[in-house]
Amino acid sequence: MTETAIHLDRVGKSFALDNGKQLTALSEIDLRIGKGEFVALLGPSGCGKSTVLRLAAALETPSAGRVTIDGKEPQALSRAHRLGVAFQDHALLPWLDIFANVALPFQVAGRKVDDARVKELIGLVGLAGFEKARPRQLSGGMRQRASIARALALQPDVLLLDEPFGALDAVTRRHMNLELQRIWSAQRITTLLVTHSVDEALFLADRVIVMSGRPGRIIRDISIPFERPRHPSVMRDKRFHELVDELTLALEPEGAAP
Amino acid sequence: MTLQSEAVHRLVLGAVGVGLFLAIWQVIGTYRLAGMTWPPLTDVLAFIADPSKQGLFVRAMLASFASVALGYVVGILSGVAAAMLGQVLPIMRPGLDRLVAVIHAVPLVALAPVFMVLANRDLTPPAISALGVFYMIYVATTSGLKAASHTHRDLFTALGSSPTSRFLRLELPAALPALVSGMKLAIPVAFIGTIVGEWFGASRGLGLLMVSAMQNFQIPLLWSAVLIVTTASLALFGLMSLFERLVYGRFQ
Amino acid sequence: MSGVRTFISHYWGVLGILLLWQAWVSISGLNAIVLPSPLSVVADLVANPAIYAGNAGKTFLVAVLGLAFGLLAGVLLSLAAWTSRLLNGLLTPLGLIFSSIPVVALIPILARLLGYDMRTEIAIVAVAAFFPTFVFVGAGLKSRPPGSDDLFNVLGATPWQRLLRLVMPAAVPNMMVALRLTAPEAVLAAILAELLMGTSGLGFMFREAAGRFAMERAFGTSIIATITAVIVFGLFMAAERRVDALWK
Ligand SMILES: Nc1ncnc2c1ncn2[C@@H]1O[C@H](COP(=O)(O)OP(=O)(O)O)[C@@H](O)[C@H]1O
Ligand SMILES: [Mg+2]
Numbered sequence: 031m032t033e034t035a036i037h038l039d040r041v042g043k044s045f046a047l048d049n050g051k052q053l054t055a056l057s058e059i060d061l062r063i064g065k066g067e068f069v070a071l072l073g074p075s076g077c078g079k080s081t082v083l084r085l086a087a088a089l090e091t092p093s094a095g096r097v098t099i100d101g102k103e104p105q106a107l108s109r110a111h112r113l114g115v116a117f118q119d120h121a122l123l124p125w126l127d128i129f130a131n132v133a134l135p136f137q138v139a140g141r142k143v144d145d146a147r148v149k150e151l152i153g154l155v156g157l158a159g160f161e162k163a164r165p166r167q168l169s170g171g172m173r174q175r176a177s178i179a180r181a182l183a184l185q186p187d188v189l190l191l192d193e194p195f196g197a198l199d200a201v202t203r204r205h206m207n208l209e210l211q212r213i214w215s216a217q218r219i220t221t222l223l224v225t226h227s228v229d230e231a232l233f234l235a236d237r238v239i240v241m242s243g244r245p246g247r248i249i250r251d252i253s254i255p256f257e258r259p260r261h262p263s264v265m266r267d268k269r270f271h272e273l274v275d276e277l278t279l280a281l282e283p284e285g286a287a288p
Numbered sequence: 289m290t291l292q293s294e295a296v297h298r299l300v301l302g303a304v305g306v307g308l309f310l311a312i313w314q315v316i317g318t319y320r321l322a323g324m325t326w327p328p329l330t331d332v333l334a335f336i337a338d339p340s341k342q343g344l345f346v347r348a349m350l351a352s353f354a355s356v357a358l359g360y361v362v363g364i365l366s367g368v369a370a371a372m373l374g375q376v377l378p379i380m381r382p383g384l385d386r387l388v389a390v391i392h393a394v395p396l397v398a399l400a401p402v403f404m405v406l407a408n409r410d411l412t413p414p415a416i417s418a419l420g421v422f423y424m425i426y427v428a429t430t431s432g433l434k435a436a437s438h439t440h441r442d443l444f445t446a447l448g449s450s451p452t453s454r455f456l457r458l459e460l461p462a463a464l465p466a467l468v469s470g471m472k473l474a475i476p477v478a479f480i481g482t483i484v485g486e487w488f489g490a491s492r493g494l495g496l497l498m499v500s501a502m503q504n505f506q507i508p509l510l511w512s513a514v515l516i517v518t519t520a521s522l523a524l525f526g527l528m529s530l531f532e533r534l535v536y537g538r539f540q
Numbered sequence: 541m542s543g544v545r546t547f548i549s550h551y552w553g554v555l556g557i558l559l560l561w562q563a564w565v566s567i568s569g570l571n572a573i574v575l576p577s578p579l580s581v582v583a584d585l586v587a588n589p590a591i592y593a594g595n596a597g598k599t600f601l602v603a604v605l606g607l608a609f610g611l612l613a614g615v616l617l618s619l620a621a622w623t624s625r626l627l628n629g630l631l632t633p634l635g636l637i638f639s640s641i642p643v644v645a646l647i648p649i650l651a652r653l654l655g656y657d658m659r660t661e662i663a664i665v666a667v668a669a670f671f672p673t674f675v676f677v678g679a680g681l682k683s684r685p686p687g688s689d690d691l692f693n694v695l696g697a698t699p700w701q702r703l704l705r706l707v708m709p710a711a712v713p714n715m716m717v718a719l720r721l722t723a724p725e726a727v728l729a730a731i732l733a734e735l736l737m738g739t740s741g742l743g744f745m746f747r748e749a750a751g752r753f754a755m756e757r758a759f760g761t762s763i764i765a766t767i768t769a770v771i772v773f774g775l776f777m778a779a780e781r782r783v784d785a786l787w788k
Contacts, residue, residue, distance in 0.1 A: 087694050108696040115694040121687030125709050125787045138695040138705070166788065190694075301629030309634055325652045379549065387553025393773070395728045397735065397743070398765040401750065401758035405575045479642035484728075487735060489750060499736060502648040514649055518641040525640050 035100060035188060035220040036063040036086050042094035042245075043081055054245040055081045059095070061239065061248065066218045070231035070238045074281060078246025079224040083192050086222060087115055099188060107188060111139035114181035114219070118193040120173040122165040128152065128176050129161040135183040151179040154213055171195075171202040175209070182213065189214075189221040195230070207233055208262065215259055228277045232270060233260060240280045250280050327508050332515055335508040344497075349516065351493040352413070352482055359417020360478040364471060366418070367425025375433050375459065384426075392423050396481055400488035413485030413493065420477040428470025432463030461539060468535045472528035479521040576756040584756040585763070591745075596764050599741040602658065602730040603723075603772055606665020610726075611719060613666065614673025615711075621674075622681045622707065632678060639671035643725075644732055651737045661733040661741075668729040669722040673715070680714025681707050713787050716780040723776045727769040742768065 038061040044054045056078045063069045071079045084090045085097050088104035099107050107113045114135075122131045132151055136143040152161060155175035157168075165173055174194050181189060195203045207230055214221060214234075225231050231238045232254060240250035252273070256264050264270055310329055315321070317328030335341060370388070374381040396416050403412040436459045444454040486495025494513045501510035548555075585592060621628040647664050654660040684706060692702050734743025742765045749757035 084690075087690075089690050089693055108694050111696045113694055113696075115691070117687045117690065119687035121685060121691045123688065123706070123709070124685060125712070134705070135695050138692070138697045138701055298629060298633075301626070302633030305630035305632075305634050306637070308630065322653060325649075380552075382550045383548075383552040383554075386550050387557065390554055392724075393770050394762070394766045395724070395731055395769045397728060397731050397746065398762035398769075401746070401755065401762055404750070404758075405755060476640055476642040480644050483642060483645055484732065487732070488746075498645070498648045502652050502736070505652075507652070510648055510652060514645050517645045521642050522637065522640065 032064040032066065034062045035065045035067070036061070036222065037098045037101075038062075038082065038085065038095065039098070040095040041082075041085060041092045041097060043078070043085065043090060044093045056085075057094075057245040057247060059246070059248060063220060063222060065220055068214060068221045068223070068234060068236045070223045070225055070235035071241065072225060072228065072231050072238055072277060072281065073241035073246070074243055075226060077241045077243030079226075079241060080192055081246065082241075083190050083222060083224050086188070087113060087190050111135065111184055112187045113190070114184070114186035114188070115190045116174070116177045116181045116192070116194045118196045120165070120177040122173055122176055122180075124165055127162050127164055128157060128168070131165065131176060132179045132183055135180060139184060141184075148183065151182055152176075154182075154209075155179045156209060171198050171206065174198065174206065178210070178213075182217075182219075185217070186219060189219045191221065191223045193224055193226070196226075203227070203230070204262070210234060211258075211260060228274050228281070229265060232256075232273055232277070233262075233265060238277065240277060250277070252277070325505075325507055327511055331508055332511045336512045336516065341509075341512075345512070345516065348492060348494045348497045348513070349520075351490070352486065352495065352517070353520070355413040355482040355485070355493065356417055356478045358414040359481055360421050360474065362414070362418040363421025363474065363478065364425050367422045367470075368429050368467070370422070370426050371429035371433060374430060375455070388423060388426050391419060396420055396484050397488070400485060403485070404488065409489050410491055412488060413482040413490055413495070416485040417478040417481030420481040421474040424474040424477055425467070425470050428466045428473075429463055432466025432470075433459050435466060436462035464539050465532075465536050468528070468532045472525060472532050475525045475528055476521050479517060483517065576759050580756045581759045581763070585760045592760065592764050595741050595745050595761075596768050599727070599730050599734065599743065599765075600768055600772065602661045602733070602741065603665055603726045603768075606662045606730060607669050607719065607722065607726045609662065610666035610669025610722070611673050611715070614670045614718070615677050615715065617670075618674050618678040618681060618711075619703075619708075621678055628678075631674075635671055635674040635678065639675050643668045643671065644729060647729065647732055647736060651733065656737040658738075661730060661738060664733040665726045665729045668725050669718075672722050672725075673718040676714045676718035676721075677711050680711030683714070684710040709787075713780075713784060716776075716783045720773070720776045720780050723773045724769055727765075727772050731765060 038059050041056060041059040041061075042054070043056040044052045047053055059082065061082070071082060073079050081090060085092055086099065086104055088097075088108055097104050122128075123134070126134070129148060129152065133143045133145075133148045136148075149158075149161070152158060155178055157172060157175055157179070160168065160172065165176070168176065174197075178191070178194060181191070195206050198206065211234055223231070223234060235254055238250070238252045238254060239248055240252075241247065242249045254273070255269065256267070314329045317326050317331065320326070336345065370384055374384045396419070399416055399419060400412055403415045440458055440462075441454070444458055449457070482493070483495040483498075486493040487499055490496055494517050497513040498510060498517075501507075501513060617631065621631045646667060650664050650667060651660055654663055688706055688710075692706055697705070730741070731743040731746070734741035735747050736743075738744040738747075742761055745761040746758060746765075749755070749761060
């Protein structure tokens with residue numbers, strides 16, 4: 031395996047609730063993601079997937095253990111403007127048009143906006159011609175694509191995607207998966223994708239991590255053998271179906287027992 | 289931090305803020321930092337408490353508060369009545385909405401001449417209060433009457449209830465929270481109406497007292513009258529806020 | 541025919557009030573010296589356009605300048621409260637208290653404190669506009685698009701960038717709401733300030749007309765005051781629409 035990019039070293043996370051109690055969201059999470067690797071994180075809702083991602087993005091601090099990216103604190107990455115993130119909420123600013131939204135990372139990083147790069151990214155996610163549109167004028171899928179373009183703007187070292195297609199219908203979603211694969215293949219950015227769709231995880235990732243909840247733990251770590259670039263026909267492959275069955279079983283509550 | 293300790297924290301800070309405000313008022317007054325026209329808080333309170341001034345204040349308060357109360361009650365009754373009329377007879381709605389918009393567009397003080405010639409001077413303050421309150425209550429009640437959900441409405445219709453019973457059992461209770469919020473917001477409006485009406489030339493009242501004190505450099509009297517009016521309005525506003533919470537807890 | 545129908549269905553209330561007015565006058569037998577006829581009011585308006593326009597213009601100026609200063613002060617203080625939890629905790633309840641008192645009652649005090657002149661009138665309008673602006677903009681600074689705080693963390697934004705690019709733009713719609721809501725109050729405050737202490741403006745015209753029982757003038761002033769209020773309100777409503785179209 032190549033060198034480690036993201037490393038969660040026996041990480042635990044608990045939250046203080048309003049009623050004064052503690053909620054243990056994660057315990058003993060050990061996870062290494064290699065440079066240039068695409069890892070999908072799968073699990074039932076509430077099992078702590080987003081928390082893992084937020085720890086890697088330095089949006090939360092671990093209660094136990096340590097999170098590092100390239101051996102450094104994860105904050106170092108966002109401070110250096112080397113982190114790209116797309117959430118389930120597209121988090122586009124409603125008062126900026128699509129071009130300005132995608133260009134925002136340049137401005138926050140204090141760099142001159144690279145108009146050509148922004149244009150190219152907007153084209154890459156299939157939004158060419160919508161540069162002057164406002165987020166509210168776009169469909170949900172288009173907003174998600176714009177937020178992915180924004181995440182890629184500064185050619186980040188690490189890409190974190192939290193159910194970016196969660197709100198989309200199945201057809202659009204499949205289409206987005208194809209586009210994401212195309213974009214990723216061109217740049218090979220270290221990527222952590224949170225999803226609850228087994229198909230999506232298998233189609234996109236080099237490795238699929240399955241978590242179970244209460245408290246969140248890793249119960250499976252599976253390497254995905256399919257050649258890249260992957261054609262949608264891979265989903266009709268016998269091996270693909272076996273993996274779908276295996277992962278689906280792992281996601282069942284009884285299958286979650288180690 | 290838990291929710292409760294956060295609320296306590298906010299309450300304490302808010303109380304400290306109000307305390308600081310009063311202390312600054314006192315300091316500015318004591319050291320005359322804003323000139324002779326800014327008295328210390330204690331002077332104002334002493335002036336209000338002075339037994340020899342009691343008669344003056346009581347007379348003015350009786351006149352003003354009676355006007356506020358009259359305007360408030362008339363405004364609420366007419367506002368609710370007008371909103372219910374619009375609900376029961378939808379054909380009246382557009383006309384009612386226009387009328388209310390026109391009333392709202394007229395600055396309260398511009399109504400004063402009308403009332404002066406139509407009624408007598410001492411009816412002008414409650415009349416202006418009533419109009420201001422009427423507007424608030426009409427708007428609140430109409431929007432409240434829309435609050436009953438379509439599903440609920442369909443349910444009542446499916447159960448075969450008559451429009452009257454649906455109105456009494458569904459729409460009216462659903463409108464209550466909005467109405468109470470409107471009643472809360474109408475309190476300062478009722479006070480403003482009375483003060484403005486009195487400025488235009490009533491024969492007694494706190495508004496009149498303020499103006500004459502202002503013109504005659506009676507500084508403690510001026511501040512006392514203003515303090516009494518604002519405190520009374522705030523106290524009633526606070527009471528209505530509590531009532532509002534109660535109603536929201538019960539009906540929403 | 542249907543045009544007449546629509547007109548009556550929309551304006552029966554206004555017509556009814558006019559009829560009631562007429563009936564009241566007829567029954568109570570008020571004489572024309574006290575109650576001016578609509579025609580004589582119009583005649584006074586037509587005969588003295590300069591007086592009306594000049595005073596209305598002055599009231600308009602006081603209202604708009606006062607709104608601008610009140611807005612500026614409200615925005616600055618709400619920003620100060622945003623930067624510090626302590627300031628926020630101290631100021632927010634005070635702001636709520638002051639925005640729920642009958643603020644016109646403060647006019648005589650301000651007039652006495654600052655002296656009788658036009659700057660005081662502007663200050664009075666500014667005070668009336670200040671408290672609601674503080675409350676609304678303060679709420680606006682806290683209502684940012686979902687996920688945007690995380691986004692700015694991830695982008696490595698400095699506090700200053702966050703303020704300029706996220707927090708302040710997010711408060712703009714609320715600021716426009718505050719302006720629209722305080723606009724009628726501002727006109728009222730301007731007229732009242734002029735009524736109590738002014739030497740020009742619509743409020744002064746009210747005082748002067750009522751003082752000599754010139755009811756044509758008083759009614760004419762009412763009409764012009766209403767038009768001024770509608771213009772100011774309409775202006776800020778249109779501004780709010782424009783901003784919302786760009787912002788939301
Ligand atoms: N800020 C927070 N405060 C309290 N509890 C939280 C917080 N964030 C997440 N949790 C809890 O932690 C658990 C895991 O949440 P999350 O990581 O969002 O799950 P997932 O993304 O897998 O659906 C859930 O039970 C959730 O309620
Ligand atoms: Mg999640």
